[in-house]
Amino acid sequence: MFRRSSTASVETPGKPGGLNRKVWATNAPVWIANVAEEPTLKRREAALQAGLRSAFAFSILVRGEFYGVMEFFSRDIRPRDERVLEIAQTVAHQIGQFIARNHAEAALRVANEQLTRKAQELTRSNAELEQFAYVASHDLQEPLRMISSYTQLILRRYGDRLDSDAREFMDFVVDGATRMKQLIEDLLAYSRVGTHGKEFERTDCEAVLQKARANLRAAIETHGAVITQDPLPTLEADDTQLVQLFQNLLGNAIKFRGSKAPTIHISAQEHGPTWLFGVEDKGIGIDPQYFERIFMVFQRLHNKAEYPGTGIGLAICKKVVDRHGGRIWVESKPDQGSKFCFTLPKKREIHS
């Protein structure tokens, strides 16, 4: 009966009358030694009928905020007992902490779930995007081959029946298709950095550089490039991708050499958990306004007659460094040379 009247009455904190209102208003424990002598108690009659004679109540604070009130009734008239109140206070404090911890854990769980979901979404959309680039590149090759093959077939079979204008136009078609093919292949190579990366293994950067130099041997010999280097470390990486990284940077240093024979220095410095690499040349340099842009896909600063290429090399470098958890940037002055810097962590850390 009393319980029913208690649970049925929803009390508003702050208004005089109820036991919990009193606790809320004074923010201190309340002790009623004799319910009969407490006319302001709202459930006085109900309590007395139920044979309850005394009561005490205290607040529960969660992180300093009023959370609720605990009420206790007794069948005996009992004078205020500080010891009981002290124990009650301790219990209230513990309950408050318990609730606070529960809240924090629940919040953390929700946050974690959200984070996991977001990460899964991101991984999925990244994978989809890479798969898309890959499939698109493949399927785009097919019609392109038709355009260039049949244009060439026309030139081959009917070339002598075409006038010089027609042959020139046909040449533009073939040239366009050839460049398109290069763009697609580069896009494919770019998407492969993400989709076809290997597991990281102990990788000797000396061996990596040797391989990159071997791949560039023709260019190095043709232009009489002089390449010097610091001793290079061994770290955990995808060796194929590191070869690509060094090869692209060295290749650029040779390509953008200017009028002199290229001189290139490869440096490596230890910085705590990472290595800082540099590929420095004395070539044509880069205007600072393009420092960011050059790392984007298909961004070029020169016309094709001056410097051929699609503009994928540095974008691939950036993607390789990103995947290894490092950073890449350029320091350069026009006409004085460029230094491409990148960091690579020593320890395995896969960033997809």
Added chain:
Amino acid sequence: MIEKDAVSPPIDILLVEDNPGDVRLTKEALKEGKVYNNLHWAKDGVEALEFLRREGIYAKAPRPDIILLDLNLPKKDGREVLSVIKNDDKLKHIPVVVLTTSKAEEDVLRSYELHANCYVTKPVDLEKFIVVVQSIDRFWLTVVTLPPGKG
């Protein structure tokens, strides 16, 4: 250039290819070669297997001397066709040349795992394409000694 013996019968080539442009191009390339051949065309994997098993309209189809197989085909793709051929005692001796646009490592590897006899990427350049088709033709049909007895 290896001269073809005038009395030898024509070579039967089965080209499994869904793109008519590629079929015609292959024909043109073969035309420029010296090997006398009958080119049969299956436009998807299902047709290719019907041809090889002499089913339906292919009841009188000859056993091809060589199969040129594209990988990306409608209905049954080239990988499935390759797997069926190489698991069929009556067919597995026929050399299969995978001729495809894909340069992807996994396609190359998968094809050899399925016992493709060789893997060739279609060049974009016409001259190179002609050279490739003629090389396949010449190598498999005049240099190599194939298993005897056309079924």
